[in-house]
Amino acid sequence: MSKSIFYHAGCPVCISAEHDIVNLIGNDNVEILNIGEVTDRIQEAETAGVQSVPALLTPNGNVLHLNFGASMADVKG
Amino acid sequence: MSKSIFYHAGCPVCISAEHDIVNLIGNDNVEILNIGEVTDRIQEAETAGVQSVPALLTPNGNVLHLNFGASMADVKG
Numbered sequence: 001m002s003k004s005i006f007y008h009a010g011c012p013v014c015i016s017a018e019h020d021i022v023n024l025i026g027n028d029n030v031e032i033l034n035i036g037e038v039t040d041r042i043q044e045a046e047t048a049g050v051q052s053v054p055a056l057l058t059p060n061g062n063v064l065h066l067n068f069g070a071s072m073a074d075v076k077g
Numbered sequence: 078m079s080k081s082i083f084y085h086a087g088c089p090v091c092i093s094a095e096h097d098i099v100n101l102i103g104n105d106n107v108e109i110l111n112i113g114e115v116t117d118r119i120q121e122a123e124t125a126g127v128q129s130v131p132a133l134l135t136p137n138g139n140v141l142h143l144n145f146g147a148s149m150a151d152v153k154g
Binding site for chain 1: 093102133140142
């Protein structure tokens, strides 16, 4: 894995954090994934250790949970 | 302000997040500040909106709170 993955669910907190992350690490270095819409990747996110969104999965496999927006339970509805 | 500032307090959660942030945005683009040691900059951090550490203050003035480590109240002791 060479890119980071930014998991979000479309909430205002997520969008704000997304802009900050893209500004900081560059659009080419991060995949933006709305798991509120692409629900078949929720399992992948949970396996990676994502407990809430927005969260950034780094290339070395660590998860940085950012400003709390929504829990994974909320995303799954 | 052209650099981000990474505020931390030396806790294990902070150190782990620090390494991830430095890897992602580059050592030259972030000032690392241990406000558990440099306590005279706690006021500056709070004014910027830092509510817990680790936190990243971006060049545009937004604060990204990362994996919760310690509240500012804890840092102040």
